[in-house]
Amino acid sequence: MSSAETGPAIETGPAMLSNVARPPRPSALANALTFGWRAVLKFKHVPEQLFDLIMTPLMFTLLFTFVFGGALAGSTSDYLQFFLPGILVQTVVFNSVYSGMGLSTDLSKGLFERFRSLPIWSLSPFAGLMVGDVLRHTIAGLIILTVGLVLGYRPEAGLTGIVASFLLLIAIGFGTGWIFIVLGLLIRTPMTVMTIGFTFIFPLVFASNIMVRPETMPGWLEAFVVRNPVSHMTTALRGLMAGTATGGEVLLALLAPALLTVVLSPVVLWLYRRR
Amino acid sequence: MNDTLPVQTGSAAQDAAQLAISVRGLIKRFGDVKALDGIDLDVPRGMIFAILGPNGAGKTTLIRLLATLAQPDGGTARVMGHDLATEPHAVRGAIALTGQFASLDEDLTGRENLIMLARLWGFAGRTAKARADELLSAFELSDAAKKQVKSYSGGMRRRLDIAASLIVTPGVLFLDEPTTGLDPKARQGVWKMIRALAKSGVTILLTTQYLEEADQLAARIAVIDHGRKIAEGTSRELKSAIGSGFLHVAVADTERLDEAEAILEHALDGTAQRSAEGATLSIVAGSPKAANEAIARLLAAGIELSDFSMGSPSLDEVFFALTGQPIEEDAQGDVS
Numbered sequence: 001m002s003s004a005e006t007g008p009a010i011e012t013g014p015a016m017l018s019n020v021a022r023p024p025r026p027s028a029l030a031n032a033l034t035f036g037w038r039a040v041l042k043f044k045h046v047p048e049q050l051f052d053l054i055m056t057p058l059m060f061t062l063l064f065t066f067v068f069g070g071a072l073a074g075s076t077s078d079y080l081q082f083f084l085p086g087i088l089v090q091t092v093v094f095n096s097v098y099s100g101m102g103l104s105t106d107l108s109k110g111l112f113e114r115f116r117s118l119p120i121w122s123l124s125p126f127a128g129l130m131v132g133d134v135l136r137h138t139i140a141g142l143i144i145l146t147v148g149l150v151l152g153y154r155p156e157a158g159l160t161g162i163v164a165s166f167l168l169l170i171a172i173g174f175g176t177g178w179i180f181i182v183l184g185l186l187i188r189t190p191m192t193v194m195t196i197g198f199t200f201i202f203p204l205v206f207a208s209n210i211m212v213r214p215e216t217m218p219g220w221l222e223a224f225v226v227r228n229p230v231s232h233m234t235t236a237l238r239g240l241m242a243g244t245a246t247g248g249e250v251l252l253a254l255l256a257p258a259l260l261t262v263v264l265s266p267v268v269l270w271l272y273r274r275r
Numbered sequence: 276m277n278d279t280l281p282v283q284t285g286s287a288a289q290d291a292a293q294l295a296i297s298v299r300g301l302i303k304r305f306g307d308v309k310a311l312d313g314i315d316l317d318v319p320r321g322m323i324f325a326i327l328g329p330n331g332a333g334k335t336t337l338i339r340l341l342a343t344l345a346q347p348d349g350g351t352a353r354v355m356g357h358d359l360a361t362e363p364h365a366v367r368g369a370i371a372l373t374g375q376f377a378s379l380d381e382d383l384t385g386r387e388n389l390i391m392l393a394r395l396w397g398f399a400g401r402t403a404k405a406r407a408d409e410l411l412s413a414f415e416l417s418d419a420a421k422k423q424v425k426s427y428s429g430g431m432r433r434r435l436d437i438a439a440s441l442i443v444t445p446g447v448l449f450l451d452e453p454t455t456g457l458d459p460k461a462r463q464g465v466w467k468m469i470r471a472l473a474k475s476g477v478t479i480l481l482t483t484q485y486l487e488e489a490d491q492l493a494a495r496i497a498v499i500d501h502g503r504k505i506a507e508g509t510s511r512e513l514k515s516a517i518g519s520g521f522l523h524v525a526v527a528d529t530e531r532l533d534e535a536e537a538i539l540e541h542a543l544d545g546t547a548q549r550s551a552e553g554a555t556l557s558i559v560a561g562s563p564k565a566a567n568e569a570i571a572r573l574l575a576a577g578i579e580l581s582d583f584s585m586g587s588p589s590l591d592e593v594f595f596a597l598t599g600q601p602i603e604e605d606a607q608g609d610v611s
Contacts (some may be wrong), residue, residue, distance in 0.1 A: 017413045017475060019444040020406065022368060026397035034394040038380065044422060106380075114439070116376035117342045119367040122397055161568045 028121040035128015040134060050265060052098065053140040057091040061147060064211060072212060077152050083146040085165065085237040086210030091144055092137045092173040093205060097197035099133050100180025101190040108188060128266055130174060137173040141166060151227055157243030164240045168253060175257020178264035185271040204230050229256035238251050295320045295355055295447050295478035296341065302349035303336050310336040312502035313350065318480055318495075320446075323473045325493035326482040333502040334482035335375060338449045341480070342372040355446035370438035375431045375451045378439075381425040385416055385435050386422060393442045409436040414468060426531070430461025437468060441477075448472070450481040454488060466491060486593050490514075498536075498597060506597050513593075522560035522569065525582035529554055535578050540567035546596065559596075560585065 013073045043049070064072075069079030086216035106112055115125050145153075145162065170182070180197055187193050207221065208230040214222045225231055239245025286473050298316040302309065310333045318324045339345045341354055343363040352359040355369040362527050379388050387405035391579040398406060411420045414434040419427060427435065433453065440448055450552065454462040455467065469492055473479055489496045490510045498506040498513070506513060522543070526535045532554070536547050539558050543565060560566035566585055 017409065017441065017444075019475065020442070022443045023397040023402075026395070029393055030397070034391060036393070038383070039389055041387055042380075043383050045384075109381070110376040110378040111375050111380055112378075113344060114372065114375050114392075116344055117334065117367055117372045118392075118395055119364055124395075197515075231315075 002099060007124050012225050020228050025119070028124055028127075030177055031120045031124035032131060033124055036131025036135075037127060039132025042132070042185030043139075047137075049098070050139070050143075052189050053095050054091075054137055054143050056094060056231070057087050057113065060090065061087050061144065061151075065151065068103070080148065080151055080153050082238075083211065084145070084153045084196070084242050086208075086234045087148075088144060088165070089172065089233045089237055090139050090167055090210055092169050093176050093201060093230065095136055095140055096133065096173055096176040096180050096196075097201065098179055099129055099195055100184035100193045102132075103129060103181055103191040104187060104193045106126055107184065108190070110214075122272065123265075123269055125274075129181065130177055133177050137170055137188035140164065141169055155241040157241055161241045161243055164245075166236050168233070168237060168240060168250065171254055171257050175260040178260045181268050182264055182271065187270065204228060206236060211239050227251075232256070279330050290539045294353070295322070296324075296352070296480060298341075298352040298609070300350035301337070301340065301347050303333075303340060303345065304348045309502050311340070311414040312348075312437055314499070315503065316497060316504070318411035319480060320478050321473070321476055322495065323469065323479045323481065323493045324356055324479065325496045325498050326499055327484070327486060327489045327593070328482070328499040329484060332499045335451055337499075337501075338372070338374075338451050338480070338482060341372055341447075341538070342449055343367055344372075352442060355587075370449060371443075371447075372373065372447035372449045373433075373440045373451065373453065376457065377424075377436045379424045382423060384421050384423055385427070385431075386411060386420040388435065389439060389442065392439050398440050398442075401488070410441060414438045415464075427460070427580040430464055431456050431599065433457060433461070437472075441472070444451050444475075445477060447478045447480060450479060452484065454505055455484070457473075462488075467567060469509060483593050498593065500594065520560045520562060520585050521554055521557055523557045523582075523586060524573070524580055525555045527579040527581040530579050531558070534576070536571055538572050538576055539569055539580070543552060562587060564570065 029150070056264060064087075065076050065080045069076035069083070072080035073082055076270055105191045112125065118123075155165075157164070180193065181194050181197060187196065187209075207225055210230065214225040214231070217225060232252040232255070236245055236249040240251050280338065283589060285551070294317050295403050296316060298314055301311050301316075301554060303311040312333075314333070316337075325467040327338065328334050336345070340347050341440050343359065347359070354366045357365040357369060359366055378569040380391070383391070386407050389410055390403050393403035393406045394400075399504055408417075408420070411417045414437065416435055416438070417543075420433060424432065424435065435598060437450070437453070439449075448470070454465050457465065466488075467482070469479060473492075481488075481492065493510065495507065495509055496513055497504050501563075522539075523567060524535065532549075535557055539547050539556060543558050545559045547556045560569065563585060568582070570583060
């Protein structure tokens, strides 16, 4: 073009940019960690999301402990001891809905177009999403646990039990996360992702042994509840917190997350590449 | 294809290795609609090349294909020497894309967005930060570096979006309608950045709906419509094919519009177009002198003008000149 634009402003403009060549290709792990760092930054800039994460489980904890607890277990403290591990499972499962919503929002804004035009491992944005999820599950879980401890909950297995429980919780969150990533990829509007997500998460969470013992239910429902993967997760978590968990219980709890990962991760890759 | 191609300089003879982009017979279908219907394109390295066309002409589809975001249904393309179909990863390593809608994380700050992308490209912590700061200062965004992108103005977003495409200096930068939706001042700012970038040696392929934008920025322009290229050449070549200076005349007394039209057509030896509202006439004038004489004749005939101006032809007028037809608003309709 002409040289008429060589005004002083150009001196600070992109013409002064140094030409930068491509550095060596980063590892898939490095890419995933960068996306994880993005999730941490989002926590910093949008702390309100913490409110979304803990409000529901917090209300459930207070409501069930103080309103229903006495009737369900004889005393509020006995009920809290039974209920708290279950509410942690519920927290993680509910919160994985938000990763699907976040993904749907990203996709609707064209940010992923840029990620897709970069020479990076295709799955790394999702791996990054998972890193963010682990962080959210841990923070939300710790807050709910702290509330429980203040109200009088006592894990018999102590710190070891808590650490083991949180590892299981993260595995559960990782597994269920895939469901909502698939939904996030399929559905354009974040609100619809949430509605559909809760539609089939509600029955799984309520028709489980989180709130009440299945023996008190009608036979047909009990038959479902004892086979519900959420019940297996809750049983294992109670065992870990109490120090009574068997290897079989833990494996049963990990079965659903493992299956979801094996089945859904290729689906996610296929959906993503197809777009 | 079309015989009205006004200019076709010897680009076909150029060695393919010297081309940043080389496209042959590219086809993309969406259902029954052919969004791209056999496009050929040669873009030499280091050039600003503009794709000019109305909404739905296939501009964005072309860019998406070249940026590996969609698969073609036919034809071949090479970008910086890499085949689109067989080496998509190598293509991604050589290009950068700034799409029509800002592809930034609104919750993060401008600086964080750039650092994130620099890390994804493989720059380590300190180098990533240094590159982000260099880009922010080059695009005059240093003051807003620590503000969340959601608080940015349209022009700032565009600049950050372009900066985000330059983490690694790309061989080819795709800019899809870089100034659509910006106010004139912000548009000037983005133009300045694009020109400066081209000086640093980056090949730029941009799409636009504005002839003025293509004229201001691009060394060569391809006009596309209905997924086909209908003309290509330098801005000067296109304009001489279309007629450079357009005279626009508003007649005060609309009763005498026919009379005015006849006088203008006689004076300038062309066909005048009426505006949609009917009160303005537009005609190729060729030179200011010719326009002046035509206006003098109108005044001599006692026709009072409420307004007149000289200007570049609008996209409508370009299309009228090239195809003899106005732009169809529903360009998706008949592409058979």
